[in-house]
Amino acid sequence: MLRRRLLPLALVVPLVGTFFCSVRAGETPLAPEPPPPAPAVIEVAPLAGFSTRDFDWVDAPRQRKVPVRLYLPDSAAAGKAVPLIVFSHGIGGSRQGYSYLGRFWASRGYASLHLQHVGSDRGVWQGNVFNVVGRLQAAAQEGEALARVHDLRFALDQLLGGELAAHIDAERIVAAGHSYGANTTLLAVGARVERDGQPIALRDARLKAAIVISAPPFYGESSVQRILGAIEVPSLHVTATDDVIRVPGYYSPAEDRLAVYEATGGPRKTLAVFAGGSHSIFTDRGGTGGTVLNPQVKQATQALSLAFLRSVFDGDAAALAQWPQQFGSLVSRYKHPGP
Template identity: 35%
Template sequence: MIRRLFLRTAALPLLASSWTAASWAQTGGASGRAADPGPGTVLQNVWRDDERQRDIPWRLRLPETRGGAGSVPLIIFSHGLGGSLDGGAEWSRAWAEAGFATLHLQHAGSDRAIWAGGLRAVKAAASVEQLVARCRDVRFAVARLLQLQQSGEAGWVRIQPDALGMSGHSFGAHTTLAVAGRAFPARLGSDLAEPRFKAFAAFSPAAGSNPDGLRTITRPMLCMTGSLDGDPLGSERSGDYRREVYAHLPPGAKAQLWLEGADHQTFGGSGEVGAGRAARLAGRGRPEAPVALADHHAAVIRTVTTDWWRAWLQGDAAAVQRLKSPQGLASGDAWAQG
């Protein structure tokens, strides 16, 4: 959400927190069913990272089994600034219908609790410290879900450990770029990237103050933005600056979806309240175009992201072919690869 997230990096101390795969513990007993509508089975609970004394709420959506084949790829979703487990809910439902599991994480310190402090608290939460904490949440979650999968835990046993994807919106897109291998100053630590992800999808990403750090990302990355995808807390109204992410990624397995008339809220996935709330706090209403085009935008995002996961997590040749020229794009929309 915040374009200038890394401008104050030099003034920020390294978080004194070490992470190990053995530092987890689950709270609340067995997984509880979440009151979340949509396809598949939805479980929700909280993990406790004892090493960091940090709770990590999670929501797992498992698709229905088909033809007796229960093993499925899994996509982690990281919410935007001021968001929650509800962020990306629309995309989660679409991916479940296509046979993918999703694991939504909620990040303390940059989740919906910050709204109680007003606009100043929201801006303060867009910090490097919070980015580091989010990345460690993701790495913790990967280790935890793989341990549950290997131990045969109900539900988790269906996850394919070699077919993991990572995605996120806004601050969650910053998180996605970081765990994908974006280069940072050494003082931020060497444990931000997560090597076990095969592919990534960044909703409303931003290059920040050091775009050259993106050149170290070599795994498949899908970037999505639009003409009105500006900074809800800044001066930018156009999403043009978000195109810098794709431009700075190295040639290869990268793609970019541009949607004319799409704003920041378009990419939040319905449940992401923070996507629109920040703009309202800043005294700005939502433009008419993204409201009028909402169905079109959502349909294209669902189709393109589903084929992206099919191509890179399942090796689906038909999806690879469709991604060469996605269907359903309208005038002003654009697609780029490589």
């Protein structure tokens, strides 16, 4: 039995997600704001040529629902097998979230499967408002952190073993996620966690790369380098200078996102740090991080993720090298491995 959490809880603003981090001495965390009734979605690029499908899968052995939303390019429906991105939301999110990414990727020829993790999804906002903190803390327990990785594996099994299998290129699959979902992504692509001296088998070999947005650190573990250094796939890390996480009892500064990048192993790592921004600027919400900056960062994140995908699957790193020239005014720091 697992006796402790993979990482202590950390919460962010509504529909953003959580992650695992610990309180720092002298810090006074802020209470999370209540979730908006209907987050606005800002469309930041011309989008067309795809369909959206919802599936309500159930993993019977685990007695766990795994709802998903699939953004499927029209080229796949026409018989072409397309690459796939499997996206994991942050705490309090759902399969409807991060649609600005799913829609964009699908319009550019990449299928995008957005998971909903029922143990840490929008259900945490439902019920007695005075019990929200308790529900959030329960959602960040180790059992849920591991269950999210199994959700990802199960969803891939369902998609690749079902009627749409011929439309997906099983050799070109990427994991992606924001906040708590970034932790899920890192675990699924090879982050090494041990209990009682034995590694927990979480790596899914079908995943060829990782897009890691606002990743929390693995607090509570003896060595972040030991955990993340085991990763062997290319990774893209996206954050912002004001990517700070605050909740009652827990706090994580923006520097933690950089620590995750530095500790991650793999042959090719790319880092983009936006100037300003916020932890929730990478969600569908339109007002966080500044009404002017928000859509610009979303558009830059779309372009960066596409450049990364092309470098991984097509061997073309030119767009990664040129990306800062297009969005340089938004960028505080950028590192990429080169050709």
